[in-house]
Amino acid sequence: xxxxxxxxxxxxxxxxxxxxxxxxxxxxxxxxxxxxxxxxxxxxxxxxxxxxxxxxxxxxxxxxxxxxxxxxxxxxxxxxxxxxxxxxxxxxxxxxxxxxxxxxxxxxxxxxxxxxxxxxxxxxxxxxxxxxxxxxxxxxxxxxxxxxxxxxxxxxxxxxxxxxxxxxxxxxxxxxxxxxxxxxxxxxxxxxxxxxxxxxxxxxxxxxxxxxxxxxxxxxxxxxxxxxxxxxxxxxxxxxxxxxxxxxxxxxxxxxxxxxxxxxxxxxxxxxxxxxxxxxxxxxxxxxxxxxxxxxxxxxxxxxxxxxxxxxxxxxxxxxxxxxxxxxxxxxxxxxxxxxxxxxxxxxxxxxxxxxxxxxxxxxxxxxxxxxxxxxxxxxxxxxxxxxxxxxxxxxxxxxxxxxxxxxxxxxxxxxxxxxxxxxxxxxxxxxxxxxxxxxxxxxxxxxxxxxxxxxxxxxxxxxxxxxxxxxxxxxxxxxxxxxxxxxxxxxxxxxxxxxxxxxxxxxxxxxxxxxxxxxxxxxxxxxxxxxxxxxxxxxxxxxxxxxxxxxxxxxxxxxxxxxxxxxxxxxxxxxxxxxxxxxxxxxxxxxxxxxxxxxxxxxxxxxxxxxxxxxxxxxxxxxxxxxxxxxxxxxxxxxxxxxxxxxxxxxxxxxxxxxxxxxxxxxxxxxxxxxxxxx
Numbered sequence: 038x039x040x041x042x043x044x045x046x047x048x049x050x051x052x053x054x055x056x057x058x059x060x061x062x063x064x065x066x067x068x069x070x071x072x073x074x075x076x077x078x079x080x081x082x083x084x085x086x087x088x089x090x091x092x093x094x095x096x097x098x099x100x101x102x103x104x105x106x107x108x109x110x111x112x113x114x115x116x117x118x119x120x121x122x123x124x125x126x127x128x129x130x131x132x133x134x135x136x137x138x139x140x141x142x143x144x145x146x147x148x149x150x151x152x153x154x155x156x157x158x159x160x161x162x163x164x165x166x167x168x169x170x171x172x173x174x175x176x177x178x179x180x181x182x183x184x185x186x187x188x189x190x191x192x193x194x195x196x197x198x199x200x201x202x203x204x205x206x207x208x209x210x211x212x213x214x215x216x217x218x219x220x221x222x223x224x225x226x227x228x229x230x231x232x233x234x235x236x237x238x239x240x241x242x243x244x245x246x247x248x249x250x251x252x253x254x255x256x257x258x259x260x261x262x263x264x265x266x267x268x269x270x271x272x273x274x275x276x277x278x279x280x281x282x283x284x285x286x287x288x289x290x291x292x293x294x295x296x297x298x299x300x301x302x303x304x305x306x307x308x309x310x311x312x313x314x315x316x317x318x319x320x321x322x323x324x325x326x327x328x329x330x331x332x333x334x335x336x337x338x339x340x341x342x343x344x345x346x347x348x349x350x351x352x353x354x355x356x357x358x359x360x361x362x363x364x365x366x367x368x369x370x371x372x373x374x375x376x377x378x379x380x381x382x383x384x385x386x387x388x389x390x391x392x393x394x395x396x397x398x399x400x401x402x403x404x405x406x407x408x409x410x411x412x413x414x415x416x417x418x419x420x421x422x423x424x425x426x427x428x429x430x431x432x433x434x435x436x437x438x439x440x441x442x443x444x445x446x447x448x449x450x451x452x453x454x455x456x457x458x459x460x461x462x463x464x465x466x467x468x469x470x471x472x473x474x475x476x477x478x479x480x481x482x483x484x485x486x487x488x489x490x491x492x493x494x495x496x497x498x499x500x501x502x503x504x505x506x507x508x509x510x511x512x513x514x515x516x517x518x519x520x521x522x523x524x525x526x527x528x529x530x531x532x533x534x535x536x537x538x539x540x541x542x543x544x545x546x547x548x549x550x551x552x553x554x555x556x557x558x559x560x561x562x563x564x565x566x567x568x569x570x571x572x573x574x575x576x577x578x579x580x581x582x583x584x585x586x587x588x589x590x591x592x593x594x595x596x597x598x599x600x601x602x603x604x605x606x607x608x609x610x611x612x613x614x615x616x617x618x619x620x621x622x623x624x625x626x627x628x629x630x631x632x633x634x635x636x637x638x639x640x641x642x643x644x645x646x647x648x649x650x651x652x653x654x655x656x657x658x659x660x661x662x663x664x665x666x667x668x669x670x671x672x673x674x675x676x677x678x679x680x681x682x683x684x685x686x687x688x689x690x691x692x693x694x695x696x697x698x699x700x701x702x703x704x705x706x707x708x709x710x711x712x713x714x715x716x717x
Contacts, residue, residue: 114129148442151447154446161453163497176574187447207220228352352419353679381677426462454523477533479561486520508545649686
C-alpha cells in the first residue's frame with residue numbers, strides 16, 4: 038500500500054461524508070459529500086444538538102443492512118489502485134469485489150512485512166461478542182483516523198449461520214464490510230467451488246468401489262487405460278501412481294498380471310471411509326444417511342453423512358496453502374479411506390487431484406472488498422473454529438502484510454474464544470505460514486462476562502433478562518475469571534494482549550471500568566473500551582493506539598507443544614493447559630484411530646480440536662472457568678492434506694442444525710428494487 042493518494046471515507050464531525058487523502062502522512066480535507074453515508078440529508082442541515090440526536094436515532098434504529106446500503110462503496114478498481122495493485126493483478130467481480138492474483142507476492146517479495154495482529158475473544162454467548170466488528174473498527178481507526186496503513190483479513194461466512202441463528206459475519210453498525218449482502222451471500226463463489234470439489238471426490242470414492250466390485254482385473258484395467266484412436270497411454274496422474282507402486286513402465290501393454298492388479302485395484306475398505314459429502318446449509322437430517330439404495334448400485338449400500346461445507350478438508354487446505362502448487366500437492370495427499378491391508382488411500386490414488394485443482398483455481402485468490410470507511414479488506418476462506426481451525430487464509434495475510442508495508446498493520450480474526458480459534462491460529466496457522474503475530478486483541482463484552490459470573494442463560498432469539506440490561510457489578514466481577522483465563526492462554530504463546538471491551542448501550546461506565554481494571558491486573562498490556570459499532574473507526578481510536586504501542590513490545594513467541602510428541606500427549610497438553618481439564622479420556626474407537634495414524638506415519642502433525650465454543654470444557658452449560666473435568670475424546674480423524682489431526686470432543690457434530698425459528702424468517706427480497714432485506 039502506498040502512503041500517497043489513498044482515498045478514504047471517514048466519519049467527519051458532521052456526518053462522515055468528507056473525502057480524505059493521505060499525502061506524506063498528512064490529512065487534508067477536500068470536497069464535502071463525495072459519498073453518502075447514513076442519513077446525510079437528515080444530519081447535515083441541522084443545528085449541532087439536533088444533528089447529534091438524529092445521528093443517535095439512526096444508529097440505534099437502523100439495521101446493519103440499512104447502514105451498509107446507505108453508504109456507496111468506491112469502485113473496486115479505484116480501491117485496488119489506491120492500495121498499490123496493478124491492473125493485471127486483479128480480476129473484477131461486479132463493481133465492489135475483485136479477486137487478487139498470487140503473482141503479486143512475487144512482485145513484492147522484497148517488501149518488508151507489516152505488523153501482524155490477531156483478534157480473538159473470551160468464551161462467547163450464543164449471540165457472539167463482536168470480534169468481526171472489532172476487527173473492522175480497528176482497521177478503520179488505524180487507517181481512516183490515524184493515517185496508518187492497515188488491512189483486515191476476514192473469513193467468508195457460511196450460509197449455515199447466515200440463515201440459521203448467528204447471522205452474517207460482515208461486522209455491524211458503523212464497523213462492517215460493504216456491501217454486506219454481497220459479503221454474506223455467495224461472494225465470489227469460493228464455498229461453492231469447495232462444495233463441488235469435495236463432492237466430486239466423494240462421488241469418485243463410491244464409484245471406484247462399485248466398479249472394482251463388479252469387474253475383473255483385466256476389464257477394470259482396460260477401462261482405466263482405454264485405447265484412444267488405437268493408442269493406449271497412461272495419463273500423468275496414472276504414471277505417478279505407477280511410480281508410487283514401484284512400477285517404472287510407460288507402455289500399458291507391458292504390465293504383468295500382478296502389476297495390472299496392483300495398479301487397477303485400490304481395494305478400499307468401505308468401513309474406513311472418512312471422506313463425507315458436504316452442503317453449505319445447516320441440515321440436521323443429513324447427519325446420518327444411507328447411500329447406494331438404487332438398483333443400479335447393485336447392492337453397494339453403506340451408511341454415510343453430510344458435513345457442512347466449511348468443515349471440508351478442502352476448506353482447511355484453502356486457508357493454509359501458500360501457493361497453487363502447494364494446494365495441488367495438499368489436495369493429492371488427502372486421505373479418504375484405508376485399503377483392506379490398512380494402508381491409506383488418497384485423492385491422488387483416485388486420480389482426481391488435477392480435477393480438484395481445476396475446480397479450486399479461482400478460489401485460491403483472495404477477494405478484495407472494503408469497510409464502511411473505505412479501507413481495504415481481504416475475504417478468504419471460512420473454516421469454523423469449533424469443527425475446523427477457524428482462521429482466514431495464509432495467502433490473504435501474506436499479501437496484505439506486503440501491501441501495508443513495514444509500518445502498517447494487518448488485522449485478522451480467529452473464530453470463537455481464544456481457547457479455540459486463537460490456539461489453532463498459533464499452533465496450526467502460524468506453523469503453516471511461518472508468520473509471527475505482534476499483538477493479540479482479546480474481545481470481551483459485559484454481557485458475556487455477566488453470563489460467566491452466574492447470569493441466566495442467553496438464548497438466541499429470546500429477550501435478554503434484566504441482569505444483562507441493568508448494572509450488576511457482582512456478576513461482572515464474577516465472570517471476569519473467564520477473561521483472566523483467556524489472557525493467560527494468550528500469554529502461553531508469549532504475545533502481548535490488549536483487551537477490547539466491546540460496548541453495548543446497556544453497559545454502565547462502572548461495569549466497563551471494572552472490566553478494564555481487572556484485565557490490566559490480570560496481565561493485559563492494556564484494556565480499552567470501544568464503541569466502533571455506533572461511531573465507526575472514531576470509536577476505536579484508543580484501541581488502535583494501544584495496539585500500536587503493544588506492537589512495539591518485544592515478543593517471545595512460542596508454540597504450545599512440539600510436533601514430535603505423540604498424538605495423545607499433544608491432545609493432553611491442549612486439554613490441560615488451554616481448557617483447564619484434569620485429564621483426557623479416549624474412547625476405544627479414538628484410541629484405535631490414533632494407533633492407526635501413528636502407524637501410517639501421521640503422528641507428527643499438529644492437533645485441531647473439534648469442541649464446543651460455548652465453554653472451556655466439553656459441556657456447553659459450564660460457564661466461567663470449569664475445573665476438574667475429564668475431557669472425552671469420542672473420535673479422532675485426520676486431515677492429512679491440510680496437515681493436522683482432529684479429535685472430536687464429546688458429542689461434537691460436524692453438521693449444525695436449524696433452530697425452531699431460523700434467521701430466514703426475516704430475510705426477503707423486494708421484487709421491484711431487488712434489495713435484500715433482513716440480513717444481519
